Amino acid sequence: MQRFGWSPDVLFRSAGPDVLVAPPDGDEFELLSGTAGVVWRLLETPTTIAELVDVLAELYGTTAETVAADVRPLIDELMERGLIRPAPEGDA
Amino acid sequence: MPDPADADTLARRVAGFGLPGADDRPWSIPDDVWPSLLASLAAQRITGLAVAGAEAEWLLLSDPQAEELLSRHRDTMLWALTVERKLLALAAEFRAAGIGLVVLKGPAVAHRFYPDPSWRGFGDLDVLVRTRDWRAACALLEDLGLHRGLPEPRSGFDERFGKAAEYRGSDGCEVDLHRTLVVGPFGLWIDPDEMFERTTEFRLGGVSLRRLEDTVAFLHACVHASLGWWPPLLTPVRDVAQIATRGEVDWAAAADLARRWRLAVVVRHAIETVKELLGTEVPEAARGLLALRPGRREARLLEAYTTDRRRRGAVDLATLRAIRGPRAKAAFIRDLLVPGRVFLAARSAGRPPSYVRRWLVPLRWVLERPKNGQG
Numbered sequence: 001m002q003r004f005g006w007s008p009d010v011l012f013r014s015a016g017p018d019v020l021v022a023p024p025d026g027d028e029f030e031l032l033s034g035t036a037g038v039v040w041r042l043l044e045t046p047t048t049i050a051e052l053v054d055v056l057a058e059l060y061g062t063t064a065e066t067v068a069a070d071v072r073p074l075i076d077e078l079m080e081r082g083l084i085r086p087a088p089e090g091d092a
Numbered sequence: 093m094p095d096p097a098d099a100d101t102l103a104r105r106v107a108g109f110g111l112p113g114a115d116d117r118p119w120s121i122p123d124d125v126w127p128s129l130l131a132s133l134a135a136q137r138i139t140g141l142a143v144a145g146a147e148a149e150w151l152l153l154s155d156p157q158a159e160e161l162l163s164r165h166r167d168t169m170l171w172a173l174t175v176e177r178k179l180l181a182l183a184a185e186f187r188a189a190g191i192g193l194v195v196l197k198g199p200a201v202a203h204r205f206y207p208d209p210s211w212r213g214f215g216d217l218d219v220l221v222r223t224r225d226w227r228a229a230c231a232l233l234e235d236l237g238l239h240r241g242l243p244e245p246r247s248g249f250d251e252r253f254g255k256a257a258e259y260r261g262s263d264g265c266e267v268d269l270h271r272t273l274v275v276g277p278f279g280l281w282i283d284p285d286e287m288f289e290r291t292t293e294f295r296l297g298g299v300s301l302r303r304l305e306d307t308v309a310f311l312h313a314c315v316h317a318s319l320g321w322w323p324p325l326l327t328p329v330r331d332v333a334q335i336a337t338r339g340e341v342d343w344a345a346a347a348d349l350a351r352r353w354r355l356a357v358v359v360r361h362a363i364e365t366v367k368e369l370l371g372t373e374v375p376e377a378a379r380g381l382l383a384l385r386p387g388r389r390e391a392r393l394l395e396a397y398t399t400d401r402r403r404r405g406a407v408d409l410a411t412l413r414a415i416r417g418p419r420a421k422a423a424f425i426r427d428l429l430v431p432g433r434v435f436l437a438a439r440s441a442g443r444p445p446s447y448v449r450r451w452l453v454p455l456r457w458v459l460e461r462p463k464n465g466q467g
Binding site for chain 2: 015
């Protein structure tokens with residue numbers, strides 16, 4: 001199963017429950033709040049989507065199916081923005 | 093308990109959050125004090141400590157207080173990220189130009205010594221270059237579109253007597269280019285080349301950078317806390333306690349450097365300031381530095397930074413005393429009393445440049461001295 005983790009060239013800071021992220025290209029910043037902030041913190045350790053879904057489902061007290069519907073697009077978006085990347089084999 | 097009406101006292105309490113020995117009883121803030129405390133936290137860039145304290149349920153905030161704090165903290169962190177982006181861009185330019193660069197304070201301290209870098213805010217970028225690279229580094233920053241705020245008084249002053257030059261770009265981000273750590277005698281006694289050799293790698297945004305190794309970083313924090321501002325700012329004082337607590341400081345090496353760089357009195361003052369302002373003690377090993385016996389001359393020179401005399405030219409006079417040799421002393425006096433026209437204009441605050449007005453400054457220092465010679 002593919003694991004995902006932070007891109008090493010991304011700068012970021014915690015701001016309470018939120019996370020401010022400076023993508024490697026450009027002058028803009030992203031504010032990851034709510035579930036996005038939680039997912040970002042979980043990705044400090046490279047994690048599979050299935051593992052993320054399990055943790056979030058337990059955290060929010062809902063079903064894995066419901067969480068998965070939100071998590072997959074979020075991971076795609078974070079990938080597209082260059083904020084996370086597939087972790088090299090062996091990273092966990 | 094601190095006086096709840098005193099925002100500065102409360103800010104000092106926040107600045108001590110999480111340190112060993114700090115008061116760990118939960119506390120709340122009366123609404124009438126909150127606005128001035130929040131302003132103080134933001135000005136001192138310690139909103140991160142307050143947020144961390146609130147998350148730990150040590151600082152008990154009402155919902156509106158928590159919301160306002162988070163808003164200020166986001167601003168502080170956005171600026172820290174802006175500065176770090178600037179650092180990465182400059183580091184690439186310096187590397188391409190073959191100029192060695194060491195990151196001081198801000199990002200280096202936040203990422204190395206704090207549990208989370210969001211605990212430690214910063215407003216500008218401080219970098220150190222070797223004295224031999226000074227001119228090339230200044231020229232590079234100018235080429236990159238940054239402008240120096242105050243020019244050197246005369247050519248060569250920076251390398252002989254100077255500490256740093258402030259540059260600013262169109263983005264408002266300030267870059268302090270250093271060749272030593274502090275203005276005045278203590279800056280002259282520090283060996284910049286040795287300091288440059290005592291550095292280590294750290295990574296930021298996937299880029300390899302250099303910072304001061306922990307032992308020298310501790311001494312730098314002491315210098316900044318004791319000599320940087322008067323009254324001292326809370327962030328550098330917190331840095332002293334933080335590095336002493338979490339850094340891998342070689343205390344024997346720190347004592348040796350403090351002795352050779354004549355910083356014993358500065359280190360002592362910083363450790364005492366931690367206790368006075370944050371109400372905590374540095375670790376036992378660090379307190380061993382209090383056994384160093386500062387010379388009377390150094391103790392006297394410290395007063396030039398830590399008393400009201402600072403506003404009356406005491407640091408310049410202390411620098412003059414520390415400069416070796418009559419020729420060098422004469423050059424220092426000449427550079428300050430008869431600076432170049434560009435420097436004079438920059439110091440004239442919009443008025444026509446005037447040497448006479450400049451010469452009246454030291455006269456005012458003398459006239460403003462208290463009659464009993466104290467203070």
